[in-house]
Amino acid sequence: MGLLKTTITDSGIEVWNAYYRIDSLVVRSDQCEYFLHGYVSRSYFNQGKSPILTERRTMTVDLHDDALNFTRQIYANLKSDGEFIEARDVLEDGQLPLNN
Secondary structure (H helix, E strand, C coil): CEEEEEEECCCCCEEEEEEEEEEEEEEECCEEEEEEEEECCHHHHHCCCCCCEEEEEEEECCCCCCCCCHHHHHHHHHHHCCCCCCCEEECCCCCCCCCC
């Protein structure tokens, strides 16, 4: 899964439909540390191009049996954040939207 949104890089360049994804995560107790990477596009990601943005973030995850898996919790949290609230989901083959 990933997210698409228009973004402005630190250097001031506007990138339409930049592709954001979680590339790694580590969970210790209920704390999750993950890396959010932004790419010029999903196509650039698939071609192995370098990200235009990398951020290390943390959040508390829900450990209950009926909770979403950690990756889905992270994406849901990102989409509830002001920065990604209007981002569009990019689903891989066989993936379900976050609200399922």
